[in-house]
Amino acid sequence: MQELGRLEDLPQDYRDELKELNLVPLWPSLRGVLPPKVPTRQTKATHWPYKTIKPLLLKAGELTPIEKAERRVLVLANPGHGLEKMQASAAMYLGMQLLMPGEWAPSHRHTPNAVRMIVEGEGAYTTVDGEKCPMHRGDLILTPTGLWHEHGHDGKDPVIWLDVLDLPLVYYMEASYHINGERQTVVSGLGDKPYARGGVVPTQVFERSKKAYPMLRYAWTDAKAALLAMASDNPALEAVQITYVNPETGADAENILGFYAMLLRPGQTLRLPARSPAQVFHVIEGTVHAQIVDSSFTLVEADTCCAPGYEAVTLKNLQADKPSFVFIADESPLHRKLGVYENRG
Ligand code: 1HN
Numbered sequence: 001m002q003e004l005g006r007l008e009d010l011p012q013d014y015r016d017e018l019k020e021l022n023l024v025p026l027w028p029s030l031r032g033v034l035p036p037k038v039p040t041r042q043t044k045a046t047h048w049p050y051k052t053i054k055p056l057l058l059k060a061g062e063l064t065p066i067e068k069a070e071r072r073v074l075v076l077a078n079p080g081h082g083l084e085k086m087q088a089s090a091a092m093y094l095g096m097q098l099l100m101p102g103e104w105a106p107s108h109r110h111t112p113n114a115v116r117m118i119v120e121g122e123g124a125y126t127t128v129d130g131e132k133c134p135m136h137r138g139d140l141i142l143t144p145t146g147l148w149h150e151h152g153h154d155g156k157d158p159v160i161w162l163d164v165l166d167l168p169l170v171y172y173m174e175a176s177y178h179i180n181g182e183r184q185t186v187v188s189g190l191g192d193k194p195y196a197r198g199g200v201v202p203t204q205v206f207e208r209s210k211k212a213y214p215m216l217r218y219a220w221t222d223a224k225a226a227l228l229a230m231a232s233d234n235p236a237l238e239a240v241q242i243t244y245v246n247p248e249t250g251a252d253a254e255n256i257l258g259f260y261a262m263l264l265r266p267g268q269t270l271r272l273p274a275r276s277p278a279q280v281f282h283v284i285e286g287t288v289h290a291q292i293v294d295s296s297f298t299l300v301e302a303d304t305c306c307a308p309g310y311e312a313v314t315l316k317n318l319q320a321d322k323p324s325f326v327f328i329a330d331e332s333p334l335h336r337k338l339g340v341y342e343n344r345g
Pocket residue numbers: 071073095097110114149163165167
């Protein structure tokens with residue numbers, strides 16, 4: 001490939017004049033922004049073991065009252081991006097959040113979309129758009145863009161969950177902001193109940209539901225049952241995976257990031273193709289080995305890791321006698337909408 005001219009090749013007075021006028025020559029930087037064949041990725045394969053996070057998060061519970069934190073979170077920051085950027089990948093933010101019994105994280109809404117995957121503890125809830133969503137281990141709760149949300153805790157033990165947001169992207173777009181609100185009035189009923197049976201949705205006899213996000217809570221008991229049914233119904237099915245979708249449209253549950261749950265059969269090794277979006281893996285149940293580029297991680301329950309895009313990932317269930325279950329978040333909806341999605345096999 002043709003070597004392009006360097007900045008140093010240009011006379012200093014010419015460079016100074018360009019700089020003064022807020023002008024930059026493209027050719028010294030062209031290969032940097034448009035590298036051959038594979039993008040440059042700052043996202044490094046990174047493993048965050050839960051056993052190292054939990055004591056530090058509980059310590060934060062002693063050091064910082066909820067009133068001083070609003071959200072008591074330790075951010076899972078990818079060192080490839082620089083820790084201060086608070087990003088797991090180009091578009092994904094990850095954090096582990098702690099709520100102690102009796103605490104309340106006040107109502108707000110913001111432009112980035114969030115989900116939470118409940119890791120540990122009983123008795124907490126998130127109220128989203130007036131709907132009180134109970135939190136149990138493995139449940140997925142959406143707080144999509146613009147919807148009011150607040151967290152409360154009526155139980156006895158600390159509750160911890162994993163937050164996944166598209167914050168890095170929305171911030172990069174200069175579109176990230178929040179509004180604080182009042183404690184929400186809870187409306188009766190659980191929004192996910194009418195959607196808990198596959199293939200049937202409520203009929204809108206008189207008017208279409210105006211809710212852009214009809215389902216805000218995806219119970220782990222339902223997701224797990226679907227995975228177990230898929231696995232037993234089709235023993236030859238290689239990848240036993242479900243996508244969290246909007247049940248009214250069939251589209252991804254949120255607009256920017258995609259969310260999935262996977263069952264790895266006892267002892268199964270599964271090679272996931274090299275696709276353009278970065279991915280996050282979080283073990284809901286079991287023990288999984290992940291091979292990502294030159295890194296290999298042993299993920300036990302509640303561990304989280306991330307993988308850059310354009311790389312194959314091999315997952316192996318280290319349990320020989322039981323399935324393991326993995327929650328996956330990725331940037332697929334974003335890549336597909338922007339037309340840059342690739343599957344390179
Ligand atoms: C947020 O609103 C929550 O509501 C958690 O629990 C983490 C990280 C960045 C920006 C907003 C929450 C967040 C966040």
